Structures are given as C-alpha cells and as structure tokens.
Amino acid sequence: MNRFARFLLAMSVVVVLFGPLPFAAWAALIAVVAAWILDPPAVRAGLRFGAVLAIVFAASITAAVVAWASGPQRGIELGGMVLLRLLVLTVAAAVLVRSVNAETLLRMSRKIGMERLGLVLGLALNSLPRLAEAAADVWTASRVRSDGTVAHLRRLPCVGEVLLAHTARIAEEAAAAASLRGHSALTRPGDVLRTPVRVVVVTGSSNGGKTEAVTAVAGRLQTSGVHVTGFVQPGEFLEGQKVGFVLLNLVTDEKAPLASLGERGDGDFGTRFQFFDGGFRLGSEALSRTASDSVVIIDELGPIELRGQGHMPAVRKALAVVNLGGAVIVVRRSLVPSLLAELDASDAVVIDVEDLGERSVDAIVNALGALSCAG
Amino acid sequence: MKDVRPWTYAALFGALWGAIEATLGTAVHLSKLPLRGTIMGLAGLLCLVCLRRLQPRAGVCLLAGVVAIFLKIFTLGGLYPGPIIGIAVQALALEIALTGAGGRSIGAAVGGFVALATNPLQKLVTMWVVAGTEAVRSYLLLLQKSAASIGLEGLSPTVIVTAIATATGAVGAAGGLWAWWVAGRVMRRLGKRA
Numbered sequence: 001m002n003r004f005a006r007f008l009l010a011m012s013v014v015v016v017l018f019g020p021l022p023f024a025a026w027a028a029l030i031a032v033v034a035a036w037i038l039d040p041p042a043v044r045a046g047l048r049f050g051a052v053l054a055i056v057f058a059a060s061i062t063a064a065v066v067a068w069a070s071g072p073q074r075g076i077e078l079g080g081m082v083l084l085r086l087l088v089l090t091v092a093a094a095v096l097v098r099s100v101n102a103e104t105l106l107r108m109s110r111k112i113g114m115e116r117l118g119l120v121l122g123l124a125l126n127s128l129p130r131l132a133e134a135a136a137d138v139w140t141a142s143r144v145r146s147d148g149t150v151a152h153l154r155r156l157p158c159v160g161e162v163l164l165a166h167t168a169r170i171a172e173e174a175a176a177a178a179s180l181r182g183h184s185a186l187t188r189p190g191d192v193l194r195t196p197v198r199v200v201v202v203t204g205s206s207n208g209g210k211t212e213a214v215t216a217v218a219g220r221l222q223t224s225g226v227h228v229t230g231f232v233q234p235g236e237f238l239e240g241q242k243v244g245f246v247l248l249n250l251v252t253d254e255k256a257p258l259a260s261l262g263e264r265g266d267g268d269f270g271t272r273f274q275f276f277d278g279g280f281r282l283g284s285e286a287l288s289r290t291a292s293d294s295v296v297i298i299d300e301l302g303p304i305e306l307r308g309q310g311h312m313p314a315v316r317k318a319l320a321v322v323n324l325g326g327a328v329i330v331v332r333r334s335l336v337p338s339l340l341a342e343l344d345a346s347d348a349v350v351i352d353v354e355d356l357g358e359r360s361v362d363a364i365v366n367a368l369g370a371l372s373c374a375g
Numbered sequence: 376m377k378d379v380r381p382w383t384y385a386a387l388f389g390a391l392w393g394a395i396e397a398t399l400g401t402a403v404h405l406s407k408l409p410l411r412g413t414i415m416g417l418a419g420l421l422c423l424v425c426l427r428r429l430q431p432r433a434g435v436c437l438l439a440g441v442v443a444i445f446l447k448i449f450t451l452g453g454l455y456p457g458p459i460i461g462i463a464v465q466a467l468a469l470e471i472a473l474t475g476a477g478g479r480s481i482g483a484a485v486g487g488f489v490a491l492a493t494n495p496l497q498k499l500v501t502m503w504v505v506a507g508t509e510a511v512r513s514y515l516l517l518l519q520k521s522a523a524s525i526g527l528e529g530l531s532p533t534v535i536v537t538a539i540a541t542a543t544g545a546v547g548a549a550g551g552l553w554a555w556w557v558a559g560r561v562m563r564r565l566g567k568r569a
Contacts, residue, residue, distance in 0.1 A: 017504075058505075062506050062510050065510065065513045065514060065517055066506075066509060066510055066513045068513070068517070069512070069513035069516050069517065070509060070513060074509065078506055078507060078509060078510055081506070081507065082505055082506045082510075085505055085506075086505065093448070096448075097448065097449050116382065117438075117441070119382075120382050120383075120385065120386040120389075120438065120442060121386070121441075121442060121445050123383060123386040123387075123390075124386045124387070124389055124390035124393065124442045124445065124446060125390075125446070125449075127386065127387055127390050128390060128394060128446075131387070131390055131391055131394055132394070157557070160421065160557070161557055161560055161561055161564065162564070163391070164391075164421070164422070164425050164557070164558075164561045165561050165564045165565055167387050167388055167390075167391050168384065168387075168425075168429055168561065168565055169565070170387055171380065171383045171384040171386070171387035171388070172380065172383075174383040174386070174387065175379050175380040175382075175383040175384075334380065
C-alpha cells in the first residue's frame with residue numbers, strides 16, 4: 001500500500017510539473033491523498049497556514065502579472081498552475097523530509113558506496129545543536145558587552161567572526177574525536193579526564209620530534225632523581241615510511257610492539273595500523289607504577305584514546321594519583337583542542353616542539369619545575 | 376591516519392551555512408524583504424571563503440554546498456527550488472574561482488561576482504520551472520515597462536537583466552573581498568597564519 005502511495009506521489013509530481021492544467025488538477029488531488037496515506041502529520045505540517053498563504057500569494061502575483069501581459073484568461077490559467085505545482089511540491093517535500101534522518105541517510109549512502117558523504121551529512125545534522133549553542137553564547141556575550149542596541153548592532157561583524165571561529169573549533173574537535181567513524185559520537189562530549197595537577201601538553205606535527213623531546217626530558221628528570229613513570233612510543237620506519245610503533249616502558253626500559261601497518265592499509269579503530277594487546281598491557285603496567293611525586297609521561301594520546309579506548313583507562317587512573325608531581329602528555333597538533341576540552345585540570349601548558357626546536361626540552365623541564373614550585 | 380579535517384570543516388561550515396539559510400533565509404524570504412538574495416548570498420560567501428582559507432583543499436566548497444542544501448531541505452527550509460539552486464550555484468562558483476585562482480583573494484572576488492550576478496538569472500530559471508515560459512515573458516515585459524516608466528525607454532529585457540546582474544555581481548565581488556578579510560581575522564583568532 002505504502003509503496004503504491006509513494007509511486008502515485010512521485011507520478012503526481014511529474015504530471016503537475018509537465019502536464020496540462022486539467023491533468024495537473026487531478027494529479028494534485030491524488031498527490032495530497034497519497035501523501036495523507038503515507039504520513040498524515042507531514043501533510044498537516046507541510047500545509048500549515050503560513051505555507052498555504054505563501055503559495056496563494058505566489059500564485060496570485062503570477063496570475064496578476066500574466067493577466068496584465070496576456071489577458072485575464074491566461075493569468076487565471078497560469079496562476080492556477082503555479083498554485084497546483086507549489087501545493088504538490090510542498091506536500092511531497094514534507095513527506096520526504098520526515099522520512100529521512102541521519103541514520104537512514106547513512107544507510108542509503110553506504111548502499112551507493114558513498115559512506116563518507118553520509119557521515120559528513122550525519123555530522124552536519126548532529127552538530128546543529130552545538131552550533132546553535134555556540135551562536136547563543138556569542139549573541140549573549142555581545143548583548144552583555146554592548147551598551148544599547150546601536151552598540152550591539154556595531155558588534156554584529158565581530159559576532160559573525162567569533163561564530164566562524166567557534167565553527168572551526170568544533171570542526172577540529174569533530175575531526176579529532178572519531179575521524180569520521182562512529183558519526184553519532186562526533187559531537188558528543190567525552191568523559192572528563194580528571195587530574196589534580198597542571199598538565200604539560202607537548203605537541204607538534206607527525207614525526208616532528210615529540211617523542212625524542214619527551215625521552216630527553218625523562219632522562220634528565222631521572223638523572224635529577226625524579227621518579228618518572230609512563231611510556232614513549234617511538235615509530236618504526238622502513239624506507240622512510242612509518243610501518244609501526246613500539247612501546248617503551250620508562251620505568252623498566254621494557255619494549256613491546258604496539259602497532260604495525262595493516263596489510264591492505266585497513267587496521268583497527270579506523271586507522272591504518274593493527275594494534276597488539278601486549279603493547280597496551282605494557283603501557284598499562286608502566287602507568288600503574290605512578291605514585292605521589294612521580295612525573296608521568298604519556299607519549300602519546302591519539303584519536304583512539306580520545307574516544308576512551310586504548311591507553312585511556314590506565315591514563316585516567318595515573319592522572320588521578322594524589323600529589324602527582326607532574327604530567328606530560330604528547331598529542332599531535334590537531335588533537336590539542338580535543339585533549340584540552342577533555343582535561344579537567346587546574347591549568348595546562350602547551351609546548352610545540354617544532355616552534356621551540358632544541359629549546360623544547362628545557363621548556364618542558366622548566367614547565368614541570370614551575371609546576372613543582374607552584375605545588 | 377588520513378587527515379579528515381577538510382571533511383569535518385566542510386560539514387561544519389556547510390551546517391552553519393545551511394542553518395543560516397534555513398532560519399534567517401526562510402525568514403527573509405517569507406517576509407519578502409528587498410535584496411534578500413544578496414543578503415543571503417553574502418552570508419554564504421562568508422562561510423565558503425572562510426572555509427576555503429582554513430582548509431585550502433579543492434572540493435571543500437562544493438561539499439559544504441551539498442551539506443547546506445541538505446540541511447535547507449531537511450530542516451526548516453523545505454524544498455523551495457530558488458534558494459537550493461542559489462546555494463548550488465554559489466558553491467560551484469566559489470569552488471571554481473578559488474581553485475582557479477590558486478586560493479588567492481582574487482578568487483574570492485571573482486567567485487563572489489559570479490555567485491551574486493547569477494541571482495537574477497536564478498530567479499528567472501525558478502520562475503520558468505514553476506510558472507512556465509509565458510510567466511517569464513510577462514515578467515520581462517513588466518521589467519521593460521518599469522524601466523520605461525523611470526525614463527529608461529527602449530532598453531531590451533536582456534540589457535536590463537544584464538545591468539541588474541552586473542550591479543549585484545559588483546556587490547558580490549566586494550562581498551568576496553570582505554569575506555576574505557574576515558576569514559583572515561578568523562584565522563588569526565584561531566592562531567593560524569593568515
């Protein structure tokens with residue numbers, strides 16, 4: 001029954017757009033009945049008073065202009081035609097709109113082999129509440145800061161600018177959050193990463209020297225008698241290409257393979273790499289030795305951890321240790337906003353190893369020293 | 376892992392554009408405000424130019440256009456052909472112009488010109504789809520008579536439509552450059568080099 005009604009509705013749209021007036025009148029009647037069978041609330045929503053008024057207005061204007069140019073008879077005919085066309089298009093659109101949501105869209109896009117487009121559209125739909133929230137915040141801030149309506153209007157370009165910046169930040173977070181995987185979670189806030197200390201966030205681009213910097217920091221701290229826990233994850237390279245990672249326990253110097261490049265480029269967690277439980281186990285063990293006054297080094301947190309998987313459960317426990325001496329977390333640049341959004345720390349210092357070059361080790365140690373003094 | 380930021384940026388900026396079209400756009404179209412196409416065109420330019428400066432990858436403007444059309448249809452806006460054609464043409468114009476200009480400001484100006492200059496033509500196309508050839512002819516005749524009544528006699532409908540298109544296009548070119556400047560400020564706000 002529904003399939004037949006859908007067919008009738010589609011045919012009616014074609015007849016109304018391309019057929020003569022008498023046929024169009026019958027087609028319009030059939031379209032409304034078919035739409036009513038398919039989804040009565042959609043028809044009621046589509047043909048609300050305002051929409052009907054707009055349709056009648058558009059048809060009347062057309063009728064008036066054509067009547068003035070070609071005579072009243074043609075004016076009435078064309079006005080009637082416009083009325084029927086807009087009526088049928090509105091009803092058909094209302095039914096179509098109510099039958100599509102993010103999930104059906106994703107299913108449909110998968111069927112035609114365009115999953116990523118479906119995810120993008122799903123992300124756009126899911127992010128609307130966050131955009132609306134950001135717009136409301138920006139608007140309210142502008143109202144509060146403006147002394148009167150004129151001042152508020154003057155601030156409008158600035159409001160637009162801040163809203164665009166917010167949009168970019170949400171896009172960064174979405175990219176970091178799930179790499180277009182698990183689209184429904186792209187804009188869902190994750191669990192908070194609680195720690196009683198300020199955190200030194202070490203960042204830089206891929207292969208930009210982050211691991212080398214924090215390894216040097218760990219060595220220097222250990223030489224000074226500081227208890228260092230955690231791990232680093234140096235990459236493994238073959239002919240200049242990164243083919244995997246090993247995990248090095250900074251407490252015991254034990255090593256374990258963590259990930260290697262998938263054979264056909266398809267790996268775990270939506271990445272190109274296949275991960276090994278042994279690597280995660282060693283990481284967890286390295287973090288479990290964190291105690292009061294320890295400095296914990298975590299190299300690094302990636303999209304997997306920011307989705308709550310991988311090292312994240314062990315990281316949460318390590319950062320929650322009472323009287324922790326300090327924490328150094330390595331993330332790539334694109335994930336910094338996402339990490340900062342998840343951190344529930346009193347403060348965080350961000351150090352970009354590529355900006356500071358050789359001075360980055362000193363900068364990290366100094367930042368940790370400042371934290372110790374502050375503590 | 377492959378960088379997915381161009382996709383998420385296109386999704387978010389398309390969502391912003393679609394949301395503006397579905398809310399502000401629907402309001403200005405229903406209230407029949409003058410220059411509503413130009414106002415909405417400038418809002419679209421701002422979103423697209425900013426997106427392209429933040430993510431200088433070919434195709435992001437087109438993708439944002441697809442997202443905006445999707446949201447316009449499936450949220451408040453409904454399936455009104457005019458704005459949908461407008462969004463599609465604007466996204467295409469900006470994509471071609473900015474890609475062709477190698478991501479320089481001249482691309483924003485040219486894209487803005489084309490996007491807004493096509494507004495009057497889009498109106499004619501929409502009218503032709505909904506009301507047919509005769510209604511378009513009547514409208515052009517009305518334009519000709521209106522021009523004659525203010526002293527511009529003897530002008531053909533083509534000349535009048537071209538003049539209107541050029542004027543809105545000039546506004547679009549200025550809007551494109553303005554959007555480029557705003558996008559630079561947004562980049563600095565985000566700590567990126569403009």
